[in-house]
Amino acid sequence: MRYFPLFHDLRNASCLVVGGTAAAARKVRLLQRTEARIHVVAPELGEELAEMAGTGNVQWHARRFRAKDLDGVSLVIAASGDDRVDGRVSRLARARRLPVNLVDRPAQSSFIVPGMVDRDPVTIAIASGGSAPVLVRQLRERIETLLPARLGDLARFADRFRPAVKAMIPGEDGRRRFWTRFFRGSVAEAVLQGNDRSAAEGMLTLVNSAPESWGNPQGSVALVGSGPGDPDLLTFRAMRLMQEADVVIHDRLVSDGILDCVRRDAERIPVGKAKGAHSMSQEEINRLLVQQARAGKQVVRLKGGDPFIFGRGGEEQAYLQAHGIMVQVVPGITAATGCAAAAGIPLTHRDIASAVTFATGYSADGLPDLDWQALAAARQTLVIYMGLSNGEEIARRLMDKGLSAKTPIAVVEKGSLPDQRVLGSHLADLGDLLQRESVQGPAVLMIGSVTASARKLAPAEATLALAV
Incomplete structure (x- = not known):
């Protein structure tokens, strides 16, 4: 492994970007997500960088690069578009053992900027050592579809309760079991849905419950619409829940392409109905959903189209709620x-x-x-x-x-x-x-x-x- 992945703390650090090009603007845009102080050195700025200059943490120095610009700097990016200028920046930065990146020239860089999936404070970085940037972009796009938008909120929520968990639950093994249950359970799902009040109440109950009860957690059910059959029409949330499910209970009209998106080791239970041929009655399906959830399973009830449009989702939701099962509905593109x-x-x-x-x-x-x-x-x-x-x-x-x-x-x-x-x-x-x-x-x-x-x-x- 030529490149060792790490995350650089840039709070209050000075970062130097040389150049006013569109490539420089892309790097500045990334750095603006941090708490760094960004200095841009360039005689002229492109339109995007000109809008950034003088706002927030970006300061523009309207001149050519000088060696003393490296004084007190923690990180350097060269993106002037001039090989001579960028090469000089690289040589001087390396002489001072400063991390330096030349855009699209990994051979002259001491670090590369990875593709990033940002769910602050959760960050996923993907790199190919500069050998396949298009592949990196495609991987990033795919990971984006699998991660919930509120994943960062979940991490912050867990951090809020870390002191309480440490105080209430002795031993690293016990705490690891607790957090494993938490991140796969209904409390975490409530956070991801934006239901902070319900999540906080559930977390207090979880923290104060007896450790022996953690081995038999309450499951939940998601009524998920799979759309008309094309997997590309699945919602991000549907895809995530299908990947996390322990059990998938699916209708006859759910296509093979959709089922291929389900986690490979999940149990699959077909309950399809066709005219004159019902493999399972609606009452039996309702009881099955409750049974699986009470066994601690994360259940996806996968339906063609949308659960609430001729999909009997309303009947199943009412039955689950009447039996105390946490249920969420994920709409799908109806037929x-x-x-x-x-x-x-x-x-x-x-x-x-x-x-x-x-x-x-x-x-x-x-x-x-x-x-x-x-x-x-x-x-x-x-x-x-x-x-x-x-x-x-x-x-x-x-x-x-x-x-x-x-x-x-x-x-x-x-x-x-x-x-x-x-x-x-x-x-x-x-x-x-x-x-x-x-x-x-x-x-x-x-x-x-x-x-x-x-x-x-x-x-x-x-x-x-x-x-x-």
């Missing part, structure tokens, strides 16, 4: 918006549709009892979930209430996935379209003038079949 975007269909449009309505096309007794008169209203988009088996009847009822038989429709099958299909037609043809194209779920029915946009805006990878 309507995800499939519409993938097919290039704007659900609302200033000139065409001023409202959008989501409805279900299936119930245990057949077609649900909906307000068909309201659903047939003009200047709106109607999105029907679970409507494949009742497509012909849905079209008939809408036409009976006055919606034109020529109203454009679109059926989006497996929206956002590689084998997505977008089928366009008109309302009177809906039932026949579903039958002759052998449409399989998951699919949504979209009814309204905006669906005509699919014909010209659908992505190239989607199959657009116009059955007009």
